Amino acid sequence: MKYSLPFNQLRNTDLPKVGGKNASLGEMIHELSGFGIKIPDGFAITAEAYRFFIQHNQLEEKLRKELDQLDVEGLSNLDTVGANCREIMNSGHLPEAVKKEILESAANLDAGTGISVAVRSSATAEDLPTASFAGQHDSFLNVQGNENLLLAIKKCYVSIFNDRAIKYRIDNGFEHLIVALSVGVQRMVRSDIGSAGVAFTLDPESGFENVIYITSAWGLGENVVQGAVNPDEFYVFKPAISKHQQSIIHRKLGEKENKMVYSNGKGTEKPIVNIQTLPSERTVFSLSDKDVVILAEWCYKIEKHYQLAMDVEWAKDGLTGELFIVQARPETVHGRKENISIKEYTLLSKTEPVCKGKAVGRSITSGIARIVHSIADAGKVQKGDIIVADMTNPDWNAMLRKAVSIVTNKGGRTSHASIVARELGIHAIVGAGDATEKLKDGQMITVSCIEGDDGLVYDGQLDWEEKEISIEHIGTTKTKPMLILADPYKAFRLSFYPNQGVGLLRMEFIIANSIRIHPMALVKYKELEESNDKKAIEAITHQYADKKKYFVDRLSEALAMVAAAFYPKEVIVRMSDFKTNEYAQLIGGKIFEPKEENPMLGFRGASRYYHERYREGFGLECEAIRVIRDEMGLTNVKIMIPFCRTVEEGKRVLETMKEFGLERGKNGLEVYVMAELPSNVILAEAFGEIFDGFSIGSNDLTQLTLGIDRDSAIISDLFDENDAAVKQLLKSVILSAKKSGRKIGLCGQAPSDYPEFAKFLVELGIDSISFNPDALLKGIENIQLAEVAMEKVLDPINLKS
Secondary structure (H helix, E strand, C coil), X not given: CCCEEEHHHCCHHHHHHHHHHHHHHHHHHHHHHHHCCCCCCEEEECHXXXXXXXXXXXXXXXXXXXXXXXXXXXXXXXXXXXXXXXXHHHCCCCCHHHHHHHHHHHHHHHCCCCCCEEEEEEECCCCCCCCCCCCCCCEEEEECCHHHHHHHHHHHHHHHHCHHHHHHHHHHCCCCCCCCEEEEEEECCCHHHCEEEEEECCCCCCCCCCEEEEEEEECCCHHHHHCCCCCEEEEEEHHHHHCCCCCEEEEECCCCCEEEEECCCCCCCCCEEEEECCHHHHCCCCCCXXXXXXXXXXXXXXXXXXXXXXXXXXXXXXXXXXXXXXXXXXXXXXXXXXXXXXXXXXECCCCCCCEEEEEECCCEEEEEEEEECCHHHHHHCCCCCEEEECCCCHHHHHHHCCCCEEEECCCCCCCHHHHHHHHHCCEEEECCCCHHHHCCCCCEEEEEEEECCEEEEEECCCCEEEEEEECCCCXXXXXXXXXXXXXXXXXXXXXXXXXXXXXXXXXXXHHHHHHCECHHHHHCHHHCCCCHHHHHHHHHHCCCCCHHHHHHHHHHHHHHHHHHHHCCXXXXXXCCCCCHHHHCCCECCCCCCCCCCCHHHCCCCHHHHCCCCXXXXXXXXXXXXXXXXXXXXXXXXXEEECCCCCHHHHHHXXXXXXXXXXXXXXXXXXXXXXXXXXXHHHCHHHHHHHCCEEEEEHHHHHHHXXXXXXXXXXXHHHCCCCCHHHHHHXXXXXXXXXXXXXXXXXXXXXXXXXXXXXXXXHHHCCCXXXXXXXXXHHHHHHHHHHHHHHHHHHCHHHHHC
8 A cells, every 4th residue: 555645646536545635736746847837846645544544543433433423404413523523533543654654755855954844634525626625624834843744644634523524524415434534745835924825717706717816915825715814816817818918907905914924933833823914015915916927827727727717726935936836626616607597686775884895796685793703603693694703714614504694804705704605605795804893793784795896784684676587598689789887896797698798888987986086186296285185195006106107007907807808899998078076076186177067068078188187187098098908908998989079079089099009090999989969960970980980878969959957857857868859860870870881889778678769779770789787688688679570571471461
């Protein structure tokens, strides 16, 4: 028998011998090292060694007798049975033959250098595409010396009867005494003075497959895995990796409150400790862009090799600066899920949220908040409660299964709480900061994860609406159904809806919510007088010496999330369309915005872009688009110019864009114009000579045709897109666009609300109709009805009859 095998002798086919974790490490060393992927060396103590341990100490019958007493249905005596099984395991001793091979392998790995190792459990039913066993068994870091190594291995054996592991086997249909445990012994990477984290080769929330998601924090990776910190986050676009283009499409700085490091002294009871990070460490990314790209390339190669979405743990050595992959396992949630329906949630009542964090999952639920500090609080958690904790622990898995939602102060989307929530099919909020302080034990709360990136906790039981819509049988249409979007964090999920791209992406939403600062206040930052606004700008942009770069980075990354989500379908970005009163609400905005009697018809849209008051701000918008298209390779992005009053104004805007590096036609850039003014309709052919297409803004066109302020409550009942005058203009502009060979679409609610309005547009030959997400499916249905009706009219048999 071989009781110990070096990683480099293992392959994936050895899973029955050494478990999923160790087999995967051997597979990567053998198959992927040639691509430059570094995996720390080590060896596996085989499952046969574990079985010999059980046989040598005559433990099987004792364990079986104990497990036969387990209340499998109610698990009322799980803690007693688990403790007794662990005591039985602890009574055993490692056989001499096993110890001999372990120490020989350790000597070969160490070669007299006195290294420390990680000792990790690797079950034979672990890291499968359908069951991860993540966190069920124990692992030990910074283990030094033979005595401590042998002790850690035995502790791994004992952990196969952790309460959580027993319950996990029951839930997943594994026999307790058939599952065997292998142990991996691997050189430690000095990430205690570097950084570490987790990567998924898809978006762990939506299952979107075209990105690699990387989390990172200072110190050993256990803090990220356990959810003890809010890590830095990065999204990397896969198609850009192979083309060697700028592939990082989004970065988000995490608080990284703590870091796990080696403790002082050797052979101590606590070889690792958690310490607070320095303020200087919290305000910078724990991974460089260069390292992010290298990790993403490695993860992409790992995914291609396994032909599965993967969950990868990595570490960076603070001494050498080298990156290493320390684990890789199949992703177990989205890999087995087929999306054939969409669940839509709408909050019917809203109050101010009590606290917020990162959303995991997408739904709403209400329940009693249970503040949980440790496993000792398990007794107070009832089925249907919401667990609120600083962070979760693998020991809590039985308790977590009672919960309808989880809220934690700490953690990111790769934390234990996030992974458990996904596997249980519930939603969670992680990284909420102070949820355990702001929420009270026994308080009725509502947890909502329907707002994109943000998860919100409300006091009380709010009302909401929930509906499930099947998309399995939705057919294609000649008229393109497209989406109207504002929030980039909803893009990955919305990409699964039946669609032909994004017909309108509202830039101003991103500026208001993600950037928050007036562009000209960033351009003129050094000239600003000392004020509260200037202090606020400095606090938000302190990482940037050049404040303009803050705007470009934030805007380009937000827009890139949407462009990547729908790639290679077109995404039409409307350049900013704030009115002066709205611009003034941005930080520093009041200095740069004039006060107007009627902002709706004032200094807005195209007129701003070439005007000295805003020209340099428009330059920042153009630079963000240039970065997306030319550096990230997201050439599916097109531009739309709003509120362009005259053809001459259109020419001035195009010339200004060219001066800022955006030239119509260059690198395939298409520039559309909004058709929202009567002048756009009357001179449609002239506008068509300088622009590549039109997008009808039906709201503005209706109000300017009928002379109605759409914000006026007094005459709101007169606002009607079905009015004959409005439809006459719509017909005119569509026919003019067709005559000029230009594309034309419409963005608005009416085609989903009124089947006849959709029929009217389809019969005129409109190219696309864009809908808000909640109106998309109804809109497609109306388009289908219209196209079927047209086919019947044109059917020769139908004509004869």
